[in-house]
Amino acid sequence: MKIGVLMKQVPDTETKIRIKDDASGIVVDGIKWVMNPYDEYAVEEALRIKEKKAGSTVTIISMGPKRSVETIRTGLAMGADSGILIDDPALEGADCYATAKALAKVMEPENFDLILCGKQAIDDDSAQVPQMVAEFLGMPQAMVIDKLVVSDDGKKATCYRRIEGGAKEVLEVDLPAIVAAEKGLNEPRYASLPGIMKAKSKPFKEINLGALGLKAEEVGAKGAKLKVKKYFLPAEKAPGKIIPGEPEDAARALVKMLREEAKVV
Template sequence: MKIVVLVKQVPDSGSERNLRADDATVDRASASNVINEMDEYAIEEALKIAEANGGSDVTLLTMGPDSATEAIRKALSMGPDAAVHVVDDALHGSCALGTSKVLAAALKTLEFDLVICGAESTDGRTQLMPHMLAERLGIPALTGARKLTVDAAKGVVLTAERQTDEGYEVVQAAGPAIVSVWDTINEPRYPSFKGIMAAKKKPVTTLSLADLGIGADEVGLAGATSKVLSSTKRPARTGGTKVEDSGNGGVDLVTYLTAEKFV
């Protein structure tokens, strides 16, 4: 089997994140950048499938600036075989639609039976990418999987338990297909020292927009279908309301909770 995992470098959600003053895009230069957390679960799932199906290989695909190489090498240290990095200055500010166009074009340069990605990215949180890619590539999309079963003996038949608010749905499709996963699907492995050293030697292919036959005006800020009109930083946390118990503490607490519509 040939498996492609989509990965993205994002600002660490545990640190302060800001927008650039000049174009209201995410300020990645001043952020602590990491692999999108959900993508680590996608990588782990791909590796588990590859280990269960001898002769399989796992390739990473990412779109991002030069700094995304750091995320690629860390992802490779988990065990994937190779990576493809789409990098071009004109990609800055691309919306989800433009990003899907680039990733779909890059996927067409690769052979794959299965594409796996995280259900969402912590910087965009649109959950649109697997659907957009499936539409552009003309393949099925099994989204929001909490469990994935692959039957390679039957020509790559995929069965997923799609996580819902009420429980889960069982959906099935024949490959090639794209699957997005939640963090309930597995527990990502930690890179070993051997894996970290091996990652330095694994091949990383770089592609530009010209390589993919995409014009600079079709992506980036120039081709974006949406833009940020205004933004406001989240207000600083303030001290909470303290209910003193001077005999009526219980009543005062219920009154407060009712006023805040907690009860």
């Protein structure tokens, strides 16, 4: 099976986010970059399928600035076979639509049997790119999946997802399809030290818009349908209150607060 994994490099979850003075974005200086955690599940799942189906390959595809190479290499160190980075200054300012367009374009000639990705990136939390890529490629899509079974003949995939009330929804899709991973799909492996050393010599290519056959006005800020006007940090949360005393008195005090201060009951 030929498997493609869409991957995005995001700030480490513990990063302290600072906003640029002109509110046009976040300050990227000094940020530690990691693989989007949901994409880690996608990489892991791809590797598990590869281990089961002899002759399979896993290619990691990412769009982003040069530094994204490091994160692609983490995927290669985990065991993926090759990597592709779409890197072009004209891609700056892309929204989900423009991103999906470029990603779809790069995947088209690859003829993947299965495309895996995270259900969303934890930086902008848009959760739109996988669906849009599916549309551009004309593939079925299964989103927010926490269990995936590929049929022995590699023609179909059974995908499970949690729905409200603790129930599971089961989807069956014809392959090729795009499947977006939810937490719980698997436990991603570590990049082993020998794996890290091998990653260096695995095939990796960087492509720009020209090579992709896209024009600058179709992608990046110019091709975007959505423009971010301003970035700001959420208001700081007020500290919680602890109500002391016996349970009965405390409950009474709590109800009073909910009614008079919070005005929610």
